[in-house]
Amino acid sequence: MKMYVAGEWSEGHGVFEVRNPENLDILDVVPFASDSDVERAIDFAHNVGAPAARRVPTYRRADVLRSVSILLEERFDSFATSIASEGIKTIKEARREVTRAIQTLSFCADHAGAVGHDSITFDRQPHGSGRTGYVMREPIGVVLAITPFNDPLNLVAHKVGPAIASGNAVLLKPHSATPLTSLMLAQCFEEAGLPAGQLQVLTGPGRTVGSAMVSDERINMITFTGGYATGTSIAKAAGVKKLAMELGSNAATILLRDADLSLAIPDCLSGAYWAAGQNCLHVQRLIVETPIYEEVRERFVDGSRHIVTGSKLDETTDMGPLINRAAIERVNQMVYAATERGARVLTGGEHAGSFYRPTVIENTRSDDSLCREEVYGPVTVIQRADDFDHAIHLANDSHYGLQAGIFTKNLDYALRASTDLKCGTVVINGSTDFRVDTAPFGGRNRSGIGREGVEASVREMSETKVVCFNTGTD
Numbered sequence: 001m002k003m004y005v006a007g008e009w010s011e012g013h014g015v016f017e018v019r020n021p022e023n024l025d026i027l028d029v030v031p032f033a034s035d036s037d038v039e040r041a042i043d044f045a046h047n048v049g050a051p052a053a054r055r056v057p058t059y060r061r062a063d064v065l066r067s068v069s070i071l072l073e074e075r076f077d078s079f080a081t082s083i084a085s086e087g088i089k090t091i092k093e094a095r096r097e098v099t100r101a102i103q104t105l106s107f108c109a110d111h112a113g114a115v116g117h118d119s120i121t122f123d124r125q126p127h128g129s130g131r132t133g134y135v136m137r138e139p140i141g142v143v144l145a146i147t148p149f150n151d152p153l154n155l156v157a158h159k160v161g162p163a164i165a166s167g168n169a170v171l172l173k174p175h176s177a178t179p180l181t182s183l184m185l186a187q188c189f190e191e192a193g194l195p196a197g198q199l200q201v202l203t204g205p206g207r208t209v210g211s212a213m214v215s216d217e218r219i220n221m222i223t224f225t226g227g228y229a230t231g232t233s234i235a236k237a238a239g240v241k242k243l244a245m246e247l248g249s250n251a252a253t254i255l256l257r258d259a260d261l262s263l264a265i266p267d268c269l270s271g272a273y274w275a276a277g278q279n280c281l282h283v284q285r286l287i288v289e290t291p292i293y294e295e296v297r298e299r300f301v302d303g304s305r306h307i308v309t310g311s312k313l314d315e316t317t318d319m320g321p322l323i324n325r326a327a328i329e330r331v332n333q334m335v336y337a338a339t340e341r342g343a344r345v346l347t348g349g350e351h352a353g354s355f356y357r358p359t360v361i362e363n364t365r366s367d368d369s370l371c372r373e374e375v376y377g378p379v380t381v382i383q384r385a386d387d388f389d390h391a392i393h394l395a396n397d398s399h400y401g402l403q404a405g406i407f408t409k410n411l412d413y414a415l416r417a418s419t420d421l422k423c424g425t426v427v428i429n430g431s432t433d434f435r436v437d438t439a440p441f442g443g444r445n446r447s448g449i450g451r452e453g454v455e456a457s458v459r460e461m462s463e464t465k466v467v468c469f470n471t472g473t474d
Contacts, residue, residue, distance in 0.1 A: 001028055001029075001030050001179075001180060001183045002030075002031060002183075003030065003031045003033060003037075003183065003201050003202055003203045004183065004186045004190070004199070004200055004201040005033075005037055005040060005041045005044070005200050005201075005202065006040055006041065006044040006048075006196065006197065006200065007044075007196025007197055010031060010037065011031055012031025012032055012033055012034060012037055012203075012204075013031075013032070013034040013036070013037065014031065014032035014034070015029040015030060015031055015032055016029065016030065016032050016176070016203075016204070016205075017029055018030060018086055018177070018178075018179060018180055020085055020086065021087070021088060021177070021321050021322070021323050021324060021354055022311065022312055022320065022321045022354055023354075024354075027085055027086055027180065028180055030179050030180070030183070030203045031203055031204070032203070032204045032205075032209075033202040033203060033204040033209045035212060037202060038202060038209060038212045038213060041171055041200045041202055042142070042171065042213065042216055042218050042219065043218075044196075044197050044200070045142045045169040045170075045171055045197055045200060045218070046141075046142055046169075046218040048196070048197040049142070049169030049195075049196070049197025049198045049200070050139070050141045050142050050168065050169040050197075050220075052169075052195055052197060052198065053139060053164075053167050053168055053169050053195075053197075053198045054138070054139050054167050056167060056195070056198075058112050058113030059112075061109075061112040061113070061164055061165055061167065062109040062110070062112040062113070062165070063109075063192075063193075064164065064189070064192045064193055064194050065105050065106070065108045065109035065112065065161060065164060065165060065192075066105075066106065066109040067191075067192035067193070068105050068185070068188045068189055068192045069102045069103075069105040069106045069109070071188040071191060071192065072098060072101060072102045072105070072185075072188065073102050075184075075188075076095075076098055078184070079094075079098045079101075079153060079181065079184060080094040080095045080097075080098050081094070081313070082152075082180050082181045082184060083097055083098070083152055083153055083178075083181055084312045084313055084320075085180075085312070085313075086152065086177070086178045086179075086180050086181065087149055087150070087152050087177070087178045087181075087323070088149070088150065088275055088276055088278055088312075088320050088321055088322065088323050089150075089275055089312065089320055090312045090313075090314075090317045090318065090319065090320050091312060091313050091314075091315065091317075092315065092317075093274065093275060093320075094312075097151060097153055097154050098153060100154045100437060101153045101154040101156075101157040103437060104154055104157040104158055104161055104437045104454065105157050105161050107161075107437060107438055107454040108157075108161030108162055108164070108165045108454055108458075109165070111162070111165055111454050111455050111458050112164075112165040112166075112458075113165075117134045117135060117136050117137075118134060118135045119132075119133075119134045119135075120132075120133050120134055120135060120466065120468075122468065130470060130471050130472055130473050131468055131469060131470050131471065132468075132469050132471060133466065133467045133468040133469050134466075134467055135464055135465070135466055135467075136464075136465050136467060137166075137459070137462040137463065137464060137465070138167075138462060138463050138465055139166055139167035139168045139461070139462060139463075140166075140168055140220045140221050140242065140461050140462055140463050141168060141169070141220035141221070142168065142169050142170075142171065142218060142219050142220050142221075143159070143163040143168045143169070143170050143171070143219075143220065143221045143222075143223060143461055144170075144171045144173065144213050144214065144219045144221070144222045144223070145159035145160060145163065145170055145171065145172045145173070145223050145224075146173045146206065146210055146222065146223070146224040146225070146226065146234075147159060147172070147173070147174050147175060147182070147225060148175050148225045148226050149175040149177045149178040149278075149323050150275050150278045150279055150323075152174065152175070152178035152179075152180075152181040152182060153181050153182075153185065154437075155225055156172065156174065156181070156182050156185060157185070158437065158452055158453075158454070158457065159172070159223045159225075159452075159457070160172060160185070160189075160199060161454070161457075162454055162457035162458045162460075162461055163223075163457075163461050164189075164194065164198065164199070165454075165458055166458045166461045166462045167462075168198075168220075168221075168461055169197055169198050169199075169200075170198065170199050170200070171200050171202065171213060171219070172186070172199065172200065172201045172202070173201075173202055173203075173204075173206065173209055173210050173213065174201065174203065175206070176203070176204060176205045176206065177323055177324065179201075179203045182201055183201055183203070186199060186201045206230070210234075211237065214234050214237045214238050215237045215238060215239060217239070217241075219241060220241060220242065221241060221242040221243070221244070221460075221461060222234060222238055222241065222242070222243050222244070222245075223243075223244045223245070223452075223457075223460075223461075224243075224244070224245045224246075225245070225246045225247075225280075226245075226247065226248075227247060227248060227374070228247045228248060228374075228399075228446045231245045231247040231448065235449075242460070243449050243450065244442075244448075244449060244450035244451070244452065244457070244460050245448045245449045245450065246280065246402075246441070246442055246443070246447070246448045246452060247443075247446055247447055247448040248280045248374040248376070248400065248402070248446075248447065248448075249280050249281070249282075249284075249374060249398075249400040249401070249402035249403065249423075249432075249443060249447050250284045250285060250371070250372070250373060250374050250375065250398055250399075250400055251280075251281055251282060251283060251284055251285065251400075251402060251403050251404060251405075251423075251432035251433075252284070252285040252286075252287050252394065252395035252398070252404050252405075252432070253268055253271070253283050253285070253286055253287070253404070253405035253406070253407070253431045253432050254287045254288075254289075254385070254391045254392075254395060254404070254405065254406040254407065254408075254417070255268075255286065255287070255288045255289065255292065255296055255406075255407045256289045256388060256391065256406065256407065256408040256410065256413060257289045257290075257291040257292050258408055258409045258410060259292065259407035259408060259409075260407065260409070260429070261292070261295065261296065261299065263407070263429065264296075264407040264429075264431075265296070265299045265300060265303060266303070267430060267431045267433075268283050268286060268300065268380075268431045269300065269303040269304065269307070270431070270433065271283035271405075271431035271432060271433030271434075272284075272286075272304070272358070272378065272380045272433075273304070273307050273318065273319045273358055273378050274433055275320075276319050276320055276321065276322055276356065276377065276378045277375065277376065277377045277378035277379060277380075278322065278323060278327075278376050278377065279376075279433065280374075280402055280447075281402070281403055281432050281433040281434070281435065282375075282376070282432070282433065283380055283405075283431050283432055283433055284370075284374070284375055284379070284380060284381065285371060285380070285381050285383060285394075285395070286300065286380055286381065286382045286383070287383045287385050287391050287394050287395055288382060288383070288384060288385060289385050289386075289387065289388075289391060290384055290385065290386060293382075293384050296382070297346065297360075297362065297382055300360060300380075300382065301346045301347050301360050304347050304348065304358040304359070304360050304380075305347050305358070307319050307358045307378075309321075309355045309357070309358075310355075319355075319358065319378060320355075321353070321354035321355050321356075322351075322354060322355075322356055322377060324354075325354075327376065327377065328351050328354070328356060328377075330376075330377075331351075331356055331375060331376075331377035331379060332351065334369045334370050334373070334375055334379070335349050335359065335361065335370070335379060337368065337369060337370075338361060338364050338365075338368045338369070338370045338381075339361075341364075341365055341368060342363055342365070343361050343362070343363050343364045343365075343368065343370070343381075344361065344362050344363045345359065345360075345361050346360040346361065346362060346382075347359065347360050348360065348378070348379070349361075356377055356378055356379075357378070358378045359377075359378060359379040359380070360379075360380050360381075360382060361379065361380070361381050361382070362381070362382045362383075362384075364381050364383065366394075366397055368381075371383070371397070371398075372398065372399060373399070374400065388413050388416070388417075391406075392416075392417065392420045392421060395421055396420075396421065396422045398445075399445055399446045400423075400443065400444075400445055400446050400447045401422050401423040401424065401443045401444035401445045401446075401447050402423055402424055402425070402432075402442070402443035402444075402447040402448075403423055403424060403425040403426070403427065403432045403434075403435075403443070404417075404421040404423045404425075404426055404427070404432060405426070405427040405428075405430050405431045405432045405434075406421075406426070406427070406428060406429075407429050407430075408428075408429070414428045414429075422444060422445075423443055423444060423447070424440075424441070424442050424443035424444060424447065424451075425439075425441070425443075437453065437454060438453060438454050438455065439453050440452075440453045440455075440456040441453045441456070442456075
């Protein structure tokens with residue numbers, strides 16, 4: 001496939017292979033964007049795409065976004081197959097992602113222009129008498145969107161859709177492991193009538209293609225989803241520009257003694273092994289109050305052993321592979337390091353080829369990397385809590401703060417948890433692996449900066465301007 005630069009499908013100045021992580025079969029070759037490709041794209045976005053995007057009427061932005069959502073629905077099977085083939089999701093997981101992307105772009109159409117003007121009362125101070133006015137929001141300009149491999153369609157929609165809805169030009173740098181779905185989406189935007197330069201897609205490794213863009217002063221905002229280390233590098237290189245970054249988590253779900261286990265266990269199993277744990281909302285830490293610890297451990301381990309791994313396109317498969325060999329080695333190292341310090345593997349802890357077995361571990365230490373860092377694999381740590389306060393302490397004992405979950409029938413504990421848990425979202429009677437695409441999404445500490453979600457992103461991707469009229473009257 002070709003990349004999409006300056007309104008043209010370009011071959012670039014080199015190519016790299018896109019492989020299926022399940023078996024390393026070559027799926028396609030795509031261009032390796034050169035420095036000149038990057039310069040051409042930024043220049044076109046700055047001088048052509050962004051100025052034109054500002055002038056596009058709100059109804060036209062909405063029409064384009066709705067048209068793309070319709071095209072996605074018409075090509076549903078092709079997009080699902082692409083997601084499953086180049087990425088780590090099973091075909092069942094991929095279909096769900098396509099469904100959500102259709103909805104996300106539809107929500108973006110609904111929110112085009114929805115962030116309107118707010119009046120200002122100037123005469124609350126004496127020197128403001130005789131003045132009236134309002135706050136308006138304008139497009140920020142050129143948005144650089146850098147996306148991960150685990151959601152190659154819906155997370156792209158979450159960045160591209162709001163940027164277009166708010167009147168910006170977008171430079172999209174998809175993950176080098178999963179660029180094909182992004183290029184297919186760009187074809188849909190072109191067919192839907194999005195003017196040239198308002199969306200461009202540059203393909204290639206982030207350390208070269210992405211690095212060449214983040215420091216450029218013509219980029220007005222960077223929206224990035226990925227790891228903390230990469231996010232830190234981007235922040236250092238970006239200079240003075242707006243950043244929105246979701247940088248992962250090691251999310252904790254608490255099960256108190258009165259938890260409904262018929263609800264909690266299936267929900268936590270799904271959250272633990274969705275996308276083979278390569279998910280920022282992955283149930284990485286399961287914190288269980290002592291009276292139900294043994295029962296939860298037994299049921300969760302049994303459920304983990306029944307997770308079916310295998311071919312992603314097989315309808316019976318529950319969990320696919322890790323994205324590459326480096327990911328397997330990282331997960332292996334974290335598990336090995338914990339066991340060397342006394343942790344016990346209850347099931348899993350092994351891999352076969354690109355597949356890592358669903359893994360459950362107990363007796364970890366609070367400073368083990370499995371408890372402190374993001375594993376990004378199908379590994380869940382079970383921790384014992386003495387009581388509610390101890391459970392909250394364990395959940396908050398983290399560098400991250402994206403989401404947390406708690407299962408309890410006690411309203412007082414539910415309300416206290418919503419206050420005491422230090423994170424961006426608290427899910428009551430649900431695992432951490434829950435999100436609706438309209439809600440503000442983001443976290444604290446190493447989990448990132450800013451908020452995503454359609455309406456939140458539309459606001460993030462616009463600038464505030466105050467307009468003040470001197471009426472000359474008191």
